[in-house]
Amino acid sequence: MSLRTEGLTKAFGGVLAVNGATVELRDGAVNGLIGPNGSGKTTFFNIVTGLVRPDSGRVLYRDRDITRHAPHRIAHAGIGRTFQLCRIFPRLTVLENMLVAVRRTRLRELLAGLRDKGEVERARHWLRRMGIEHLEDAEARDLSYGQQKLLELAAVLMAEPDxxxxxEPAGGVNPALIDRIAALVRELNAEGRTFLVVEHNMDMVMGMCDHVIVFDRGAPIAAGPPALIRQDPRVLEAYLGV
Structure with missing residues (x-):
């Protein structure tokens, strides 16, 4: 099992955002995480990636306890993530964003034109995979929002996470790009990467994911293949309101 959490709990001002969440991801699969607004999905993400420390519980990655590791240590361990709102450097070019992502080249050196040829080639490889290689010299702020999402994903992949x-990869992007992102996820998964995807677009989740986890009130209430999740009465009540 690549990632497992045990009894994760986190409260903000007396409100339980995550409430004793025990979750196991399917290794080598595309895992979906769904639930109504306020069900604790993003807080769960933030705990797993070290941005938020839980009040109790553990995060285990490949049987190592990473609960209180800093975000950079978790990234180096092989976990990458994107955000609801893209985290890119708007005034850097697309290629510079890619090179900064690996953090072996200091920003001052990068802006002075000092670049590792191997890293440049790897960056261009991922830009080609995203279909935005023609934009490498454009400033990131000049990209469409969908292109910025592709850039953020490409930058994450520079670290070769497992x-x-x-x-929310589909948030704010057009239907054609949603299909492209879903296809990329499936391609990358076929190459050996495990995914955990928080998403409100149910068509995307059910069509892309092998395994779906449903959160409600800070904890999982159901998990399984999409066909079963669609019919689970607990999910229909909590998530769909029927």
Whole structure:
């Protein structure tokens, strides 16, 4: 099992955002994480990636306890993530964003034109995979929002993570790009990467994911293949309101 959490709990001002969440991801699969607004999905993501420390419980990655590791240590361990709102450097070019992502080239050196040829080639490889290689010299702020999402994913992949967490990859993008992102996830998964995807677009989740986890009130209430999740009465009540 690549990632497992045990009894994760986190409260903000007396409100339980995550409430004793025990979750197991399917290794080598595209895992979906769904639930109504306020069900604790993003807080769960933030705990797993070290941005938030839980009040109790553990995060285990490949049987190592990473609960209180800093975000950079978790990234180096093989976990990458994107955010609901893209985290890119708007005034850097697309290629510069890619090179900064690996953090072996200091920003001052990068802006002075000092670049590792191997890293440049690897960056261009991922830009080609995303279909935005023609934009490498454009400033990131000049890209469309969908292109910025592709850039953020490409930058995450520069670190060659084994597990990738995507936080609402379909948010704010057009249907054609949603299909493209879903296809990319499936391609990358076929190459050996495990995914955990938080997403509100149910068509995307059910069509892309092998395994779906449903959160309600800070904890999982159901998990299984999409066909079973669609019919689970607990999910229909909590998530769909029927």
């Amino acid at each position: 597990l990738v967490l995507l936080d």
